[in-house]
Amino acid sequence: DQQVKQNSPSLSVQEGRISILNCDYTNSMFDYFLWYKKYPAEGPTFLISISSIKDKNEDGRFTVFLNKSAKHLSLHIVPSQPGDSAVYFCAASGTQGGSEKLVFGKGTKLTVNP
Amino acid sequence: DAGITQSPRYKITETGRQVTLMCHQTWSHSYMFWYRQDLGHGLRLIYYSAAADITDKGEVPDGYVVSRSKTENFPLTLESATRSQTSVYFCASSSGGWSYNSPLHFGNGTRLTVT
Numbered sequence: 001d002q003q004v005k006q007n008s009p010s011l012s013v014q015e016g017r018i019s020i021l022n023c024d025y026t027n028s029m030f031d032y033f034l035w036y037k038k039y040p041a042e043g044p045t046f047l048i049s050i051s052s053i054k055d056k057n058e059d060g061r062f063t064v065f066l067n068k069s070a071k072h073l074s075l076h077i078v079p080s081q082p083g084d085s086a087v088y089f090c091a092a093s094g095t096q097g098g099s100e101k102l103v104f105g106k107g108t109k110l111t112v113n114p
Numbered sequence: 115d116a117g118i119t120q121s122p123r124y125k126i127t128e129t130g131r132q133v134t135l136m137c138h139q140t141w142s143h144s145y146m147f148w149y150r151q152d153l154g155h156g157l158r159l160i161y162y163s164a165a166a167d168i169t170d171k172g173e174v175p176d177g178y179v180v181s182r183s184k185t186e187n188f189p190l191t192l193e194s195a196t197r198s199q200t201s202v203y204f205c206a207s208s209s210g211g212w213s214y215n216s217p218l219h220f221g222n223g224t225r226l227t228v229t
Contacts, residue, residue: 044157049214104156
């Protein structure tokens with residue numbers, strides 16, 4: 001039973017364009033969401049997060065949007081750069097009802113072409 | 115340098131052998147975690163620890179043992195390695211568990227191959 005789903009295993013975009021990575025979740029007890037970025041042969045690093053009381057959080061070129069009613073979040077990268085090429089993991093957690101442990105999606109591999 | 119380090123980076127072992135993966139952090143974070151990353155599964159929690167001498171199971175704990183006698187160390191032991199435990203193992207730490215303001219800090223991983 002996959003509680004956090006990243007249905008696109010890979011995404012390829014041109015440098016300078018927008019990258020949109022999507023994530024769906026099933027557990028209504030989740031109330032905060034994070035994106036981690038992973039380069040080959042390195043550990044994941046925290047990128048950006050959002051609490052369920054918000055519908056948008058922005059940090060430089062990275063923006064995360066949350067649609068609670070649809071149980072959907074997305075990460076927008078504008079403009080995309082070749083250094084953004086990595087695997088992006090969506091993760092979710094909550095504060096009650098057994099949802100406290102952070103659950104990760106399977107990841108989306110983003111390739112930004114020069 | 116402050117951070118979280120895992121050793122070894124690569125390990126090949128035989129089925130049935132015991133192997134221990136090491137994890138050391140210098141932030142004095144109370145929480146430490148072990149995840150495994152497999153193709154098609156993302157990151158799955160094996161064990162975690164909220165403090166020294168406090169450990170608990172995650173999603174996939176079978177075949178693994180952990181201990182935490184010191185805050186800074188969180189070794190993971192495969193008591194009798196199986197081929198299904200071939201994976202990349204990540205250790206992580208945080209100051210506040212999985213809370214919103216305490217993102218996990220990951221080590222660079224140990225790639226384990228069981229032959």
